[in-house]
Amino acid sequence: MSTDCIFCKIAAGEIPATVVYRDELVTAFRDIHPVAPTHILVIPNKHIPSTNDLSEADQPLMGHLLGVVPKIAAQEGVVQSGYRLIVNTGPDANQVVMHFHLHIIGGQRMKYPMG
Numbered sequence: 412m413s414t415d416c417i418f419c420k421i422a423a424g425e426i427p428a429t430v431v432y433r434d435e436l437v438t439a440f441r442d443i444h445p446v447a448p449t450h451i452l453v454i455p456n457k458h459i460p461s462t463n464d465l466s467e468a469d470q471p472l473m474g475h476l477l478g479v480v481p482k483i484a485a486q487e488g489v490v491q492s493g494y495r496l497i498v499n500t501g502p503d504a505n506q507v508v509m510h511f512h513l514h515i516i517g518g519q520r521m522k523y524p525m526g
């Protein structure tokens with residue numbers, strides 16, 4: 412855990428968030444500034460700053476993180492309608508919180524093209 416990381420504190424239950432899924436490896440909660448009717452962030456409970464910091468040892472964790480997405484999508488009622496998964500990494504992607512997180516965005520038609 413990184414003591415100055417807001418998402419570590421959410422994973423530890425030290426600051427409030429609307430948690431929609433939690434297990435020993437990952438936590439999912441509603442984004443505080445949703446950009447769509449469904450906007451969930453899924454994070455590893457362990458502090459990993461960004462995609463660039465993933466190690467080979469993190470592969471089962473990341474597989475698990477992706478694996479919980481359909482369960483959360485089902486809870487949110489967006490399995491059939493669809494959703495977008497986004498992982499912002501670094502300055503050009505406007506990554507703001509330096510704790511790896513996967514955005515699940517849905518409940519409305521997404522804009523395209525991306526970028």
Ligand code: 5GP
Nearest residue numbers: 417428440441442443444499505506507508
């Ligand atoms: P990024 O640009 O780093 O991919 O996105 C970070 C996301 O975290 C943003 O969508 C922002 O609204 C969300 N966020 C930042 N601080 C908090 C917080 O304290 N609680 C929650 N639930 N979401 C947060």
Ligand code: ZN
Nearest residue numbers: 416419458510
């Ligand atoms: Zn963290």
